[in-house]
Amino acid sequence: MFRYLTHRIGTALLTVWITTIAVAMLIHIVPGDPVQIMYAQSQGTTPEQLEEIRTRLGLNEPIWVQYGMFVSRIVQGDFGQTIRGNQPVLDLLIGRLPNTLLLASVSLVIAALVGVVFGFFAAYKRGTAVDTGLMITALIGVSMPHFWLGLILLFVFAVNLAWLPVAGEDWRSLVLPAITLGVANAGIIARLTRSSMIDILNQDFVRTARAKGLHKGTILYRHVLMAGLIPVVTMLGLQFTYMLGGAIVVENVFAWNGIGRLAIQAIFQRDYPLIQGFILIFACLVVTVSLIMDLLYAVLDPRVRLS
Amino acid sequence: MSLQTASVTGGTSSETMLKLKQFMSNRGAVLGLVIVMTLIVVALFAPMIAPYDPQMMGAGRRLQPPSFAYPFGTDEFGRDLYSRVIYGSRLTLLIAAIAVGIALAVGLTIGLIGGYAGGWTERVVMRLVDVVFSFTETLIALAAVAILGPSLKNAMIAVGIATMPFYARICYSTVLVEKNKPYFEATVAAGAGHARILFLHLLPNILPTMVVVATLGVSTAILAAAGLSFLGLGAQPPSPEWGWMLSAGRDYFSRAPWMMIVPGVAIAITVLGFNLLGDGVREILDPRQTNRR
Secondary structure, three states: HHHHHHHHHHHHHHHHHHHHHHHHHHHHHOOOOOOHHHHHOOOOHHHHHHHHHHHHHHOOHHHHHHHHHHHHHHHHHOEEEEEOOOOHHHHHHHHHHHHHHHHHHHHHHHHHHHHHOOOOOOOHOOHHHHHHHHHHHHHHHHHHOOHHHHHHHHHHHHOOOOOOOOOOOOOHHHHHHHHHHHHHHHHHHHHHHHHHHHHHHHOHHHHHHHOOOHHHOHHHHHHHHHHHHHHHHHHHHHHHHHHHHHHHHHHHHOHHHHHHHHHHHHHHHHHHHHHHHHHHHEEEEEHHHHHHHHOOOHHHHHHHHHO | OHHHHHHHOHHHHHHHHHHHHHHOOOHHHHHHHHHHHHHHHHHHHHHHHHOOOOOOOOOOOOOOOOOOOOOEOOOOOOEHHHHHHHHHHHHHHHHHHHHHHHHHHHHHHHHHHHHOOHHHHHHHHHHHHHHHHOOOOHHHHHHHHHHHHOOOOOOOOOHHHHHHHHHHHHHHHHHHHHHOOOOHHHHHOOOOOHHHHHHHHHHHHHHHHHHHHHHHHHHHHHHHHHHHHOOOOOOOOOOOHHHHHHHHHHHHOOOHHHHHHHHHHHHHHHHHHHHHHHHHHHHOOHHHHOOOO
């Protein structure tokens, strides 16, 4: 257990470290002169001023010095200022983060509920028309671009029927983006649940339980559902990171003020400090989520706990 | 079916026949194959099928609803959407081919090196792959587009890089399996050089598996690239790329809903086709799955 813990935390730290290198180098990989690109919009910047900005950003130092400066700034919580509006990057990102986390979490709950119910019933009715129908629905869900589903929902329920607001900050504006992201990912969970449940249904202990004359409902819910959910729960951690990735697109469909919307704006405005901050924060988020999920899994599963 | 057919046939060439039969008995997989083949035919013969030039403004009046003359209606410039969707299939297939091609080429090289070299090289290379894999595809693709700048070409590269770890990991584990086979030991014992082992012995044995694996990745690549174009980070106007068309259509949703519905359906059917095909292929690769029915 201890070895697993140190190994897992070590991997997470390594990932974050590699990310800082990649993010610090980002400004050098960009084709062309980033300073010129960033400040091209502000007319009349003289070459002397550009040179001064370059010195200020440390772009004239050797690369390893720049990396050292970058890391020491990051560690102190200084992610720099945005090009547009000169706002502190970290404050901006932290301010938007709760919205993204809220969207991803609610979507995960929706995806898990819908996916497990679909998958469970498909497995229970396996080989019948119900099974086929449910699995075709799941496959269509997996194949649909979720930004498209989002737009359709937006125009039907917010624009035409006006049941929900088109954009906003309250829970009512969360409904459609969360359904979009949830339904889009429910298909994967449904398919996994089904195959896991069918595996369990074919196992000896289920036959034994049936032979003992246990009530059908008891067998299904206590034995099959509980055992069949283990791989599904394991998968949820990975799903959550997908949700965070998917949130970037969905936020832009619904004008939901999360970090994904901010990131796309930053890319369009070539606001490199903001892009760097976004990648770093998002990477840390993904690493943290998968670390927590793995540790949680290790605590729950005796095979990992005792190894 | 398997037992009887297997006893009657048997042998390596009929093993292929058996797999083919298994594939053909999967209705979903056959439907997927039909969708994909149709798409390829449509893309190849686009100029013959499309009634109008996809870029011709004023082919019809603006924002016309679907009709006999314009089966999918027209857009805000009076371009025929039916022709645009048909030409868009070329872009979709091109995106799929290039993005998957990049991912496959890079993933194959990394997996091959990692699996063959062993030791420190293996650890460093595969750990790096894990790092890239641990970020979501979306983040990697966004970072790549942020660096390269928005364009269709860069979106394809971005998606290729973002999906590469999937191929690298599978290639790596395939190499590990091959390394334990007698022919490999024989080649090493015969004193073959690294290049000879890698390119003449390992690669030909791994390539078929990897090409089959690539069919599983096509739908992911198409969806990711369409997503980038939708955000404005991929294909640029006036390209008839489906993701971009969908994005352009949202401004006209109330007046011309078909502008947004048509490209979305096109993407969904294409991805569905590749998903069905991929499921069929996966079932053959992993026989354990077939017993689950």
